Amino acid sequence: MKIATWNVNSLKVRLPHLQEWLAAGGPDVLCLQETKTEDGKFCVPEIEASGYRCCYSGQKTYNGVAILSREPAADVQIGIPGYDDPQRRVIAATFAGVRVVCVYIPNGESVTSEKYKYKLAWLEKLTAWIETQLRTYPKLALLGDYNIAPDDRDVYDPKAWEGQVLCSEPERQAFQRLIGLGLVDSFRMFEQPEKSYTWWDYRMNMFKRKLGMRIDHILLSTELAPSCRSCVIDKDMRAKERPSDHAPVTAELAL
DNA sequence: ATGGCGGCTCGCAGCCGA
Numbered sequence: 140m141k142i143a144t145w146n147v148n149s150l151k152v153r154l155p156h157l158q159e160w161l162a163a164g165g166p167d168v169l170c171l172q173e174t175k176t177e178d179g180k181f182c183v184p185e186i187e188a189s190g191y192r193c194c195y196s197g198q199k200t201y202n203g204v205a206i207l208s209r210e211p212a213a214d215v216q217i218g219i220p221g222y223d224d225p226q227r228r229v230i231a232a233t234f235a236g237v238r239v240v241c242v243y244i245p246n247g248e249s250v251t252s253e254k255y256k257y258k259l260a261w262l263e264k265l266t267a268w269i270e271t272q273l274r275t276y277p278k279l280a281l282l283g284d285y286n287i288a289p290d291d292r293d294v295y296d297p298k299a300w301e302g303q304v305l306c307s308e309p310e311r312q313a314f315q316r317l318i319g320l321g322l323v324d325s326f327r328m329f330e331q332p333e334k335s336y337t338w339w340d341y342r343m344n345m346f347k348r349k350l351g352m353r354i355d356h357i358l359l360s361t362e363l364a365p366s367c368r369s370c371v372i373d374k375d376m377r378a379k380e381r382p383s384d385h386a387p388v389t390a391e392l393a394l
Numbered sequence: 395a396t397g398g399c400g401g402c403t404c405g406c407a408g409c410c411g412a
Contacts, residue, residue, distance in 0.1 A: 148400080149400090152401070345398095
């Protein structure tokens, strides 16, 4: 079973890219972020024509998450239970006994911003919920746009970014608290190329200059991690015409 | 040097992302 995550930065604009990927043998389960699409306008016919089902939680203009899958989803959960967040950032469902949690973690804007406080508070809510989810679902995958570069090697210029949003210690500690629940960064289970990133700023030719950050992740529970055979970033998607600024990440599970 | 690109909207300028 292949599971993947991709921040599409508008599903409407990226639908052709998505359809091409799915037609060429896409993952079995695909978590999407920043769909920027209201539920009533979700492109269900196009997804189904590609041979996938979907569940989604979206809103106009901002945020929005979805899970596409070849098999039907079970036990779909929208949002973090007990957390009344108007921003559509979480959807979870179960596939073949694997709990798949799709997250779009807040960006935070800058470490002095109110949005940064929201990001850290949001991460605490997520962590508490994932802790309980792991008890219910020992086989769990937490996929999405984390907006956190967990390590200096995940940043093109760690000196310049030191202490900045995406790289600050509180954010990295929050990431490590998730790891501490019993999760593994699947990407780092394997030898990877130097300068592996998942996001490159549209500006300043950052992609061509190979200057990016690794902020999209697939974390696997300790029970699920041993079945992981690979984890790769699909950089080609970022090289296409009119790309998302994020590339997809795919993990292959021997299930 | 806080820009830059690209997406969005009760659009034609301003917000937001990261």
